[in-house]
Amino acid sequence: MDSTLIRKIGHLQIPLEDVLVATDNFADENIISQGSFGPAYKGRLLRSGNLIKIAAKRLDPKFRHGYVHFLNEVSILSELNHENVISIIGFCDEKGEKIIVTPSMANGSLQGDLDNPDLTCTQRLKISIGVARALSYLRHDEGRSYGVIHRNINSSTILLDENWEPKLSGFGISIKQSVNQDDRVILSEPIGTLGYMDPEIKKMKGVTHKSDIYAFGVVLFEILCGRKAFIEKEEEEANRFLALLAKCHYENKTLEDIIHPNLRIQMYPQSLVKFSEVAYSCLNEDQTHRPDVNDIISRLERTLELQLGLEKFVRFSIV
DSSP: OOHHEEEEHGGGBHHHHHHHHTTTTTTTTGEEESSSSOEEEEEEEETEEEEEEEEEOOTTTTSSTTHHHHHHHHHHHHTTTOOOBBOOOOOETTTTTTEEEEOOOTOOBBGOOOOTTTOOOOHHHHHHHHHHHHHHHOOOOOOSSSSOSOOOSTSSEEETTOOOEEEEEETTTTTEEGGGGGTSSSHHHHHHHTOOOOOSHHTEEEEHHHHHHHHHHHHHHHHHHHSSSBBBTSSSSSGGGGHHHHHHHHHHOOOOGGGGGHHHHEEEEHHHHHHHHHHHTTTSSSSGHHHHHHHHHHHHHHHHHHHHHHHHHHHHHHH
8 A cells, every 4th residue: 555645544444353353254144235346244343442333345356456446435535524425434454355444324225225115205305415415515625625526426325324314435436636627527438337327428538527417317316216227137128227218208298107106196296397307407418518516406405395395285284
């Protein structure tokens, strides 16, 4: 590991022995997820005399460029501090093991709850707003001289705590960008998760912060429809990619045909119109026509206010 990086993040190092004790020697029954980076394990880590619940993401040595992504994620997380971004407890780089330790999230990832009938319309709207706020923070924060292009926004990198508050994770392939150059394209190979990647990346041969906006638009439609962005085993090819399917239904004014059954009951038509307008605008093929993240936040907040107002009105009307 680079000596400069060690000085910067050295205080976050956790002995391998402590991680092994916390995860019961990486017991299979403690695996909580399996990503391209490698498996993540739940555990209890002793820190400052207290046992805390953790998630330990363990790098699979077969993962190509894994060590680079490991260092990148540790470095970026060590500098971020936002209520909707996962915090880092520490890392381990010892005896061939590369492990990133973060707080345990009681409700797993958003991907696991997309079809959850108990996840209400209000909760879905609040999750959407929380992720949008995380994206705004990544793009600009007064305490940093750079913005962050995440490059892997998807429902599996959005974690949910015990209060269903979203925490954005998965910063292994993220890129830092100088704040005075945040509209410039950063040369990059198409990389990310199938179903979320901005189609403009190939054309422009790189990414901008608007690439994250596209991926976020896909997530918004996942939240609305209660299904994953890409379903490989879907018989009809036209239905495999949610982005294409949702755009088609939106343009044909048949979106209600594919939204989650519970939302069809809970979400008022006015709220659905506003929410779907935001999601659709994020998927604009022309990056320059995609909305600014702060505009997205304002529109989603108004959607939530409208939904809550209508729910309150209906309750009072019934009484």
